[in-house]
Amino acid sequence: MIPLVEHYCIKQSTDNIEHVLKTCNISRYTCKQCDIKTLKPFHKRGQCTYRRCDCKKNVRQTCPENEACGVIYDQIKAIHAFNDPNWLNTDSTMWSTCPWEQMKCYIATPGYKETKTICDADITALVQISSNNREINALIGTSSGYLDEIRKTRNEIYHSSLMTVSNDELKDIVFHAEICLKEVSTKFSDCRQEIDHQLSVLKRISIEKFSVTKQHESDAIDDAKIGIKDSLLALKSE
Numbered sequence: 264m265i266p267l268v269e270h271y272c273i274k275q276s277t278d279n280i281e282h283v284l285k286t287c288n289i290s291r292y293t294c295k296q297c298d299i300k301t302l303k304p305f306h307k308r309g310q311c312t313y314r315r316c317d318c319k320k321n322v323r324q325t326c327p328e329n330e331a332c333g334v335i336y337d338q339i340k341a342i343h344a345f346n347d348p349n350w351l352n353t354d355s356t357m358w359s360t361c362p363w364e365q366m367k368c369y370i371a372t373p374g375y376k377e378t379k380t381i382c383d384a385d386i387t388a389l390v391q392i393s394s395n396n397r398e399i400n401a402l403i404g405t406s407s408g409y410l411d412e413i414r415k416t417r418n419e420i421y422h423s424s425l426m427t428v429s430n431d432e433l434k435d436i437v438f439h440a441e442i443c444l445k446e447v448s449t450k451f452s453d454c455r456q457e458i459d460h461q462l463s464v465l466k467r468i469s470i471e472k473f474s475v476t477k478q479h480e481s482d483a484i485d486d487a488k489i490g491i492k493d494s495l496l497a498l499k500s501e
């Protein structure tokens with residue numbers, strides 16, 4: 264999913280910036296100072312069709328580059344399936360330089376503000392972007408329900424104390440993932456090679472007989488030790 268979301272991340276940011284240059288009649292968009300907490304949207308309050316919108320708040324500041332950041336605000340809101348982006352995840356002072364800062368507004372769950380690139384996104388973020396971003400959602404189309412099933416199953420496994428997966432659950436995950444991948448592959452040929460590879464991995468997982476050996480257990484314990492050590496180091500350096 265990363266190549267797909269990354270493609271749209273760059274495409275939409277480029278489209279949004281092109282729209283800014285035309286609408287604001289400027290030759291470059293370089294603003295690095297507008298804060299989403301106080302930014303005034305470009306559209307006027309009287310023309311607003313949204314139920315919830317920042318144009319209805321009184322104390323708002325206009326972007327000094329001919330309202331450029333306000334135009335980006337409008338674009339991000341328009342592409343959101345429910346016109347309700349999560350502004351808590353974005354640093355709007357980087358909208359002119361970092362496409363990921365625009366895409367992060369489609370992640371409904373807070374806590375992604377510190378992620379610097381799409382590679383820091385987890386499956387929850389990618390699934391939410393795919394559902395909430397109109398263009399990506401149109402591509403995944405009818406299989407977006409399957410995508411949500413994958414996210415739910417993944418969360419159930421991760422949040423269970425045993426982290427076990429039954430054969431039936433695994434079959435479901437593989438089944439839903441195959442449907443999504445095939446649908447995206449027909450509509451987005453740039454990803455076809457990567458998708459074919461992922462499909463072959465899924466096929467292997469579904470036919471492989473897998474039994475847990477002492478070696479697997481010992482490897483898992485070693486991995487957990489490394490993870491804990493890294494987390495402690497990260498905590499110390501903060």
Ligand SMILES: [Zn+2]
Nearest residue numbers: 311313316318
């Ligand atoms: Zn409005």
Ligand SMILES: [Zn+2]
Nearest residue numbers: 294297326332
């Ligand atoms: Zn600005």
